[in-house]
Amino acid sequence: MFTKYRAVILMVAITALFTLVACATPEPQIIEVPVEVIKEVEVEVMAPEGPKEAVIFGDLNWSSALLQNRIAQYIVEEGYGYPTDVKFGATLPLFQGLRNGDTDVNMEIWLPNQDDAWNEARTEGAVLSVGKSLGHDWQSAFVIPAYLQEQYPELDSIEDLRDDQYKDLFDTPDTGGKARLVSCVIGWSCETVNAEQITAYGLDDHVEIINPGDGAAMNADLYGAYEKQEPWLGYQWGTNDPALKLDLVRLEEPAYSDECWFTTKACAYEDATILIAVNPNLPGRAPDVVEMLRKWDFNISIYKAVVLWQDANPEASTKATAIWWLNSNPDLWGGWVTDEAKANVLAALAAGETPDGWPVE
Amino acid sequence: MASSTQGTSNPQADETQPGALEAGRAGAAPPSLLSNLRSLPPNYKWGAGAALVVIIMVVCLAIWGTGMEYPTTVSRTSVDTTGGASIELERTIRQETGSAIDAAVRWLTVEGSxxxxxxxxxxxxxxxxxxxxxxxxxxxxxxxxxxxxxxxxxxxxxxxxxxxxxxxxxxxxxxxxxxxxxxxxxxxxxxxxxxxxxxxxxxxxxxxxxxxxxxxxxxxxxxxxxxxxxxxxxxxxxxxxxxxxxxxxxxxxxxxxxxxxxxxxxxxxxxxxxxxxxxxxxxxxxxxxxxxxxxxxxxxxxxxxxxxxxxxxxxxxxxxxxxxxxxxxxxxxxxxxxxxxxxxxxxxxxxxxxxxxxxxxxxxxxxxxxx
The missing domain is CATH 1.10.3720.10 (MetI-like)
Structure with missing residues (x-):
């Protein structure tokens, strides 16, 4: 009885669905505004006329970038009225996406880590830098857990690994009697740099480098050792989750200098710069958003406070954290946005609204 | 092969299954929804299935509205923000399950080392x-x-x-x-x-x-x-x-x-x-x-x-x-x-x-x- 018409009903339903989807997709409208105007000169930025096109954030796969995206999305969508969306991915694919215009905003471009890709895209004019995020004040370094240093107070410098007593702490069956050092992710520039540093310190006979293929894997190794309170030696950087959550101690290294860095690398890392980058078409169609990103100042001390709060409230998702932070710090983000946008965001917060562009977690 | 015939179920075989017919007709045991459904002729089976889907849809709409906000929250805690407002943190079934698995893994990591x-x-x-x-x-x-x-x-x-x-x-x-x-x-x-x-x-x-x-x-x-x-x-x-x-x-x-x-x-x-x-x-x-x-x-x-x-x-x-x-x-x-x-x-x-x-x-x- 129904079987006779099932195919017909299905066809009609599918056609109707496609028609609806097709009608709902708006026509793209790009308004050309010279990029230099936005970049070089301080101007009073007006929102463009007409329908606002979606601003797409590259959802880099680490915590600080995800949180910055949620906060920025909230402000852009609730404050400035642009639809937002995200594309989830890893560093390089997302950077490529930013160049191609698949995404509009990348909240964390790490330099010098991404120097090569960045400089190339920058000279081609395929990306624009509009400001800094997280500030300058993090360090890449070799670390050990604090509980280990309490046990061995003398172990405080990378040079101490020459001492058999300390080297044996990190010895495992597959390292052939050397200290196991968990270095950086395969293919990241820190992989090569760390290896060069170890060689430059003359530690090749004392240290065996292990390179994980993934950031999460690297963190898991540290978390596992920390859970068991076992000795652990490896590479971390300031804004990485374990560095913010666990009690880690840096091993002393000779201070950074240009001469040493560009020759032997027998010294510590330089402090890094983290940039916000946008696709060159964004200033044309969302100049007010670009202006906001220029004033963006989500620095490391803000982020550390956020991580502490997250530790105390483990049930808080990244979205809940973003809402908590926006509610708690209107004075901070209020300085980055226009008065009108600030009022909009505050109203949205009071009404408990969330952006439509937030991805499902 | 023995394993393949036993695993599959075709409507014909289900229909003539003695257990289902008995349960449906004789009423010796209270007939369950499933056994009733099984004993229906094929055409009505589709109809009954469709009716069930409609009933579930109506019930969902009636209880949770068009937003379909299903009760997945286990607990709510209110957290004050320094800005004066307070926000509510929800603990969902998924978070609850996730942290239970986390705890098990952590336990195994330490105890099974x-x-x-x-x-x-x-x-x-x-x-x-x-x-x-x-x-x-x-x-x-x-x-x-x-x-x-x-x-x-x-x-x-x-x-x-x-x-x-x-x-x-x-x-x-x-x-x-x-x-x-x-x-x-x-x-x-x-x-x-x-x-x-x-x-x-x-x-x-x-x-x-x-x-x-x-x-x-x-x-x-x-x-x-x-x-x-x-x-x-x-x-x-x-x-x-x-x-x-x-x-x-x-x-x-x-x-x-x-x-x-x-x-x-x-x-x-x-x-x-x-x-x-x-x-x-x-x-x-x-x-x-x-x-x-x-x-x-x-x-x-x-x-x-x-x-x-x-x-x-x-x-x-x-x-x-x-x-x-x-x-x-x-x-x-x-x-x-x-x-x-x-x-x-x-x-x-x-x-x-x-x-x-x-x-x-x-x-x-x-x-x-x-x-």
């Missing part, structure tokens, strides 16, 4: 031994040896391919990493066989064990590797043991499934004949069932080997080394060329191993007069 450390040490010694042995031999010597072996076992085309594939790996400077990959594969396949063959036999002989194992094997093959990779790192730490752990989880199902299938395929008459000649169950298994199932079992081992090679890149994620490192590095640096070179090396390795083991199996079967 003696076991994992033991396994890890054993695996590392086996690997280091194999790697060191294979690396002692200069690669041109290895190429010649394997080419001769291929020639002895198969046709000249196999020998030619073996030579070209191995020369490619050698001249692309990938030999050392290829050795690491082979050692990883050998140990993983060895462990997979020692787990998989007994489990396959068990599944073939015991229906309950089979029913229990099948969904678990499905899970092992479909679960995204990263899901068990992270606990694997917590247990074993970064390194080869974690890579082997992940490889085994992905690669062990074929050998279990095909051993199971192979033994089931041995005809009941043959088994009966062996029994009537006074063979003990153990003798039936080792002298009749396993030899006759050998082609299928070998196919299972072959599949396991191929899948172990397919996990090379995933294993590199946990610092297991090998050719996967080259692939990963190329991907991270956006070097398609290097990625393709290392990827091809893995493919060549797989083809060579596949063809060599297959010819070995074939010549063995021929000499045994099976297959």
């Amino acid at each position: 003696w076991l994992f450390d033991g396994i890890s040490t054993a695996i590392i010694y086996a690997l280091v031994y194999i790697e060191n042995f294979l690396k002692l031999i200069p690669w041109p010597a290895m190429v010649v040896a394997l080419t001769l072996l291929a020639f002895a076992m198969g046709r000249w085309s196999l020998a030619a391919f073996t030579a070209l594939a191995l020369l490619y790996i050698g001249f692309m400077d990938l030999w050392e990493n290829a050795i690491d990959t082979i050692a990883l594969m050998v140990v993983a396949v060895g462990v997979a066989m020692s787990i998989g063959l007994p489990l396959g036999v068990l599944g073939a002989r015991n229906r309950m064990a089979d029913n229990l194992m099948r969904p678990i094997l499905d899970g092992m093959q479909t679960m995204p590797s990263f899901v068990y990779l992270l606990p694997g790192i917590l247990f074993f730490g970064l390194g080869k043991p974690a890579g082997i752990f992940a490889t085994i989880i992905y690669a062990v199902p074929p050998v279990i499934r095909l051993t199971n299938l192979g033994i089931r395929q041995v005809s009941a008459e043959t088994v009966e004949a062996a029994r009537s000649f006074g063979a003990s169950p153990m003798q039936v298994l080792t002298k009749v069932q396993i030899p006759m199932a050998l082609p299928t079992i070998m196919a299972g081992i072959n599949q396991t080997t191929m899948m172990a090679l397919a996990m090379v890149t995933i294993a590199s994620m946990v610092a297991a080394g090998g050719l996967g490192d080259n692939v990963l590095r190329a991907l991270q640096k956006n070097e398609s060329g290097n990625g393709a070179i290392a990827g091809l090396a893995i493919v060549f390795l797989a083809i060579v191993i596949d063809r060599l083991t297959q010819s070995a199996a074939r010549s063995r079967q021929e000499s045994m007069g099976v297959g």
Whole structure:
């Protein structure tokens, strides 16, 4: 009885669905505004006329970038009225996406880590830098857990690994009697740099480098050792989750200098710069958003406070954290946005609204 | 085959099922919704199904509205913000479940460390031994040896391919990493066989064990590797043991499934004949069932080997080394060329191993007069 018409009903339903989807997709409208105007000169930025096109954030796969995206999305969508969306991915694919215009905003471009890709895209004019995020004040370094240093107070410098007593702490069956050092992710520039540093310190006979293929894997190794309170030696950087959550101690290294860095690398890392980058078409169609990103100042001390709060409230998702932070710090983000946008965001917060562009977690 | 007819259910068979009819008509036991539905003629069955869907939709809309906000929240806590307002943090069923699993993994990490450390040490010694042995031999010597072996076992085309594939790996400077990959594969396949063959036999002989194992094997093959990779790192730490752990989880199902299938395929008459000649169950298994199932079992081992090679890149994620490192590095640096070179090396390795083991199996079967 129904079987006779099932195919017909299905066809009609599918056609109707496609028609609806097709009608709902708006026509793209790009308004050309010279990029230099936005970049070089301080101007009073007006929102463009007409329908606002979606601003797409590259959802880099680490915590600080995800949180910055949620906060920025909230402000852009609730404050400035642009639809937002995200594309989830890893560093390089997302950077490529930013160049191609698949995404509009990348909240964390790490330099010098991404120097090569960045400089190339920058000279081609395929990306624009509009400001800094997280500030300058993090360090890449070799670390050990604090509980280990309490046990061995003398172990405080990378040079101490020459001492058999300390080297044996990190010895495992597959390292052939050397200290196991968990270095950086395969293919990241820190992989090569760390290896060069170890060689430059003359530690090749004392240290065996292990390179994980993934950031999460690297963190898991540290978390596992920390859970068991076992000795652990490896590479971390300031804004990485374990560095913010666990009690880690840096091993002393000779201070950074240009001469040493560009020759032997027998010294510590330089402090890094983290940039916000946008696709060159964004200033044309969302100049007010670009202006906001220029004033963006989500620095490391803000982020550390956020991580502490997250530790105390483990049930808080990244979205809940973003809402908590926006509610708690209107004075901070209020300085980055226009008065009108600030009022909009505050109203949205009071009404408990969330952006439509937030991805499902 | 016995297993296939029992598993499937077609409407006709359900309809004439005596239990369902009795429950529906005689009313001896209170008729359940399901048995009622089963006893309906096919046309009404569709109608009843559609009606059920509509009822559920209406109920959902009535209770949770168009927003469909289903009650997934377990608890709510209010947290004050320094801005004056307070926000409500929801604890959902998913978060609750997730943290329960986290706690279990954490407990296992600490309490099971003696076991994992033991396994890890054993695996590392086996690997280091194999790697060191294979690396002692200069690669041109290895190429010649394997080419001769291929020639002895198969046709000249196999020998030619073996030579070209191995020369490619050698001249692309990938030999050392290829050795690491082979050692990883050998140990993983060895462990997979020692787990998989007994489990396959068990599944073939015991229906309950089979029913229990099948969904678990499905899970092992479909679960995204990263899901068990992270606990694997917590247990074993970064390194080869974690890579082997992940490889085994992905690669062990074929050998279990095909051993199971192979033994089931041995005809009941043959088994009966062996029994009537006074063979003990153990003798039936080792002298009749396993030899006759050998082609299928070998196919299972072959599949396991191929899948172990397919996990090379995933294993590199946990610092297991090998050719996967080259692939990963190329991907991270956006070097398609290097990625393709290392990827091809893995493919060549797989083809060579596949063809060599297959010819070995074939010549063995021929000499045994099976297959």
